[in-house]
């Protein structure tokens with residue numbers, strides 16, 4: 001062989017039998033078959049054999065299988081992010097003329113997809129009160145093809161009665177999809193509580209270090225798997241094996257990170273309830289959070305993200321100054337990494353509640369809790385004392 005050919009042809013010259021503790025990073029588009037008769041292009045490679053890198057290399061399939069195992073799912077699809085997971089779930093369950101229900105407290109970009117892409121496709125997405133419970137039955141129409149739950153809700157943290165919503169929705173033959181990102185797929189057992197499709201942004205707790213974007217869509221029935229798989233194949237939701245490798249590493253420390261974050265975050269949240277500047281702390285494990293009793297009933301723990309509502313004696317500018325004055329807490333989107341974050345939500349649209357400019361969403365990281373409280377204290381103090389008068393707040 002010419003050396004040009006030798007360079008190109010695959011060879012395995014390294015000794016075999018390398019027993020490391022990590023999953024190798026497999027990079028591939030093309031997968032080769034032994035014989036023409038073996039060629040297939042199925043996405044379900046665990047059954048049909050490897051076909052094409054687009055449907056997952058062994059690194060991605062290992063990650064999907066681990067998530068499925070942790071969540072008690074039949075199968076977990078690994079996709080490029082939480083947002084891609086929404087697209088996959090909508091497009092596999094809705095078509096032109098379909099009606100879908102989404103809580104008012106859903107993650108903002110999910111609502112944006114509902115009002116943008118889906119509206120354009122003739123799919124109606126209707127908002128509903130997250131605390132509706134079994135009352136969801138009254139909103140289900142003959143053309144309702146999917147009901148979403150997200151618990152706790154993004155930013156305002158309302159805990160939903162997921163079992164009641166699932167029971168009422170299933171009675172009409174409609175599946176329920178859950179955004180289980182807050183619970184990292186572990187603090188809330190989606191399938192045991194009746195959910196049919198569970199997604200999470202691995203970007204948050206599984207990644208755990210603010211350095212990757214990935215998502216999963218998990219299903220617990222063969223029919224659900226085929227339904228999602230057919231659209232998964234058409235959408236081309238390829239993921240990087242390097243990111244999957246980082247997520248697999250993140251899984252190894254997920255247990256200890258979540259345990260530490262729960263304690264540290266509760267410490268910070270309880271301390272905030274004692275500060276005169278703060279009207280309400282919205283943390284599912286505190287009784288001030290709407291749906292707290294449901295959290296107690298259904299969850300096995302709480303996570304690192306919560307919100308605080310300033311007294312309405314504070315202006316939006318003062319709340320902004322508080323966030324700007326923080327040193328350890330960085331101003332940034334996303335959460336679940338090692339760094340503490342804070343962010344004002346200036347235009348928080350929630351029917352019946354106007355939090356405009358007074359709500360700060362906090363993510364506690366792995367810094368020392370004493371340092372974090374000291375940082376919050378110095379920035380609160382810089383605001384000066386709250387005025388005694390002011391409008392009452394609801």
Ligand SMILES: *Cc1c(COP(=O)(O)O)cnc(C)c1O
Pocket residue numbers: 080081082083084107154179181182201202203204213214215334
């Ligand atoms: C961040 C987030 C997502 C989206 O995840 P990306 O990977 O950033 O697209 C979805 N749902 C919730 C609740 C989130 O917080």
